Amino acid sequence: xxxxxxxxxxxxxxxxxxxxxxxxxxxxxxxxxxxxxxxxxxxxxxxxxxxxxxxxxxxxxxxxxxxxxxxxxxxxxxxxxxxxxxxxxxxxxxxxxxxxxxxxxxxxxxxxxxxxxxxxxxxxxxxxxxxxxxxxxxxxxxxxxxxxxxxxxxxxxxxxxxxxxxxxxxxxxxxxxxxxxxxxxxxxxxxxxxxxxxxxxxxxxxxxxxxxxxxxxxxxxxxxxxxxxxxxxxxxxxxxxxxxxxxxxxxxxxxx
Numbered sequence: 001x002x003x004x005x006x007x008x009x010x011x012x013x014x015x016x017x018x019x020x021x022x023x024x025x026x027x028x029x030x031x032x033x034x035x036x037x038x039x040x041x042x043x044x045x046x047x048x049x050x051x052x053x054x055x056x057x058x059x060x061x062x063x064x065x066x067x068x069x070x071x072x073x074x075x076x077x078x079x080x081x082x083x084x085x086x087x088x089x090x091x092x093x094x095x096x097x098x099x100x101x102x103x104x105x106x107x108x109x110x111x112x113x114x115x116x117x118x119x120x121x122x123x124x125x126x127x128x129x130x131x132x133x134x135x136x137x138x139x140x141x142x143x144x145x146x147x148x149x150x151x152x153x154x155x156x157x158x159x160x161x162x163x164x165x166x167x168x169x170x171x172x173x174x175x176x177x178x179x180x181x182x183x184x185x186x187x188x189x190x191x192x193x194x195x196x197x198x199x200x201x202x203x204x205x206x207x208x209x210x211x212x213x214x215x216x217x218x219x220x221x222x223x224x225x226x227x228x229x230x231x232x233x234x235x236x237x238x239x240x241x242x243x244x245x246x247x248x249x250x251x252x253x254x255x256x
Contacts, residue, residue: 085183
């Protein structure tokens with residue numbers, strides 16, 4: 001296990017402790033709309049992650065949901081969501097997590113996801129497999145789309161009706177069920193560990209990089225909605241993640 005992965009795991013665990021400690025003392029602020037919120041826990045989690053990562057890797061690049069971008073012209077870029085799923089987190093639900101991903105030359109290289117309320121730490125490093133609490137994980141073997149649980153996460157308010165028409169209505173009768181957790185990291189972690197079989201979501205790089213690294217190391221597949229490689233430098237990303245076995249069939253239904 002590399003130093004970068006070890007440090008990322010430590011940062012994710014420390015951030016998870018803070019998220020749990022502050023959960024009953026939240027002060028919620030609106031960002032862009034009613035479904036886009038931030039709490040002091042997001043900011044405290046981000047602070048401890050930055051403190052740990054930058055102590056070891058001060059000259060890497062950094063992208064975070066709350067702090068924005070810091071470009072040091074490095075081949076390595078840390079992509080961080082200090083609390084993904086702030087809405088369920090603030091509501092007292094367990095479906096939230098800390099996401100710490102590392103891009104190497106704009107490709108997912110390391111992923112750490114901590115789901116502290118579920119006591120689940122996922123991690124992966126390129127070429128070294130994917131793990132949940134130290135146990136190797138693999139994506140599911142489901143090949144029949146009608147037996148697949150394919151997660152669908154809505155975008156922010158203002159985009160939801162369009163997303164339903166563009167994506168959900170095309171697949172809802174073809175799959176077993178399309179749940180949503182309102183947390184990208186939970187959805188991607190569940191695909192990586194074989195609990196669910198696919199995830200369709202438009203969001204931001206910090207929502208996806210860690211999960212993409214973990215899914216690919218677990219044997220799954222991650223593309224955009226056209227089946228192409230994802231450009232992680234974009235501000236908004238259309239992501240389809242799956243066990244790989246149902247990927248092409250989903251693409252045939254949602255391809256834009």
